[in-house]
Amino acid sequence: xxxxxxxxxxxxxxxxxxxxxLANPGEVYALYLPAGxxxxxxxxxxxxxVCEWWNPANGxxxxxxxxxxxxxxxxxxxxxxGRDWALRxxxxx
Numbered sequence: 001x002x003x004x005x006x007x008x009x010x011x012x013x014x015x016x017x018x019x020x021x022l023a024n025p026g027e028v029y030a031l032y033l034p035a036g037x038x039x040x041x042x043x044x045x046x047x048x049x050v051c052e053w054w055n056p057a058n059g060x061x062x063x064x065x066x067x068x069x070x071x072x073x074x075x076x077x078x079x080x081x082g083r084d085w086a087l088r089x090x091x092x093x
Contacts, residue, residue, distance in 0.1 A: 002030055002088065015074065016040040019087075029089040036079035041089075045072035048092040056084055064088060 002022075007030065010023040014031070017039030023029040026044035033039060043049055048071055052064035066080060069092065079085040 002028060004030075013042045014039055015042060027091050029087075031077075031087040031089070033079050033085045033087065036082040036085055038076060038078040040074055040076045042074050043070070043072045043089065047072045049089050050092055051077065051087060051089045053080055054086040054088065055080075056086060 003024065004022070006024045007022040007028065008024070010021045010025065013021050013023060013025070013029070017033070017037055018035060019031045019033045019039045019041075021029060021031050021041070026047055029041065029043070031039065031041065048069055050067060050069055052067045054064050077087055
């Protein structure tokens with residue numbers, strides 16, 4: 001679950017690759033990669049973030065996978081395969 005009511009389109013944070021980005025910068029980011037691949041995203045510095053992939057093909061009941069923690073700043077993310085994927089990034093509390 002994401003606080004979509006607090007998020008705005010921020011595609012400008014994606015500096016390479018193909019993805020759509022909704023964000024409340026420094027708090028939460030949601031990316032959709034329609035063809036997988038690798039994207040570079042500018043995360044607000046000074047925070048640590050938990051990143052988790054979700055496969056839309058699994059439907060609503062699918063779970064997030066491949067959790068990792070990254071620092072703020074420019075970060076590169078590679079989808080697990082070449083299909084469409086969603087990426088949830090939340091500030092670590």
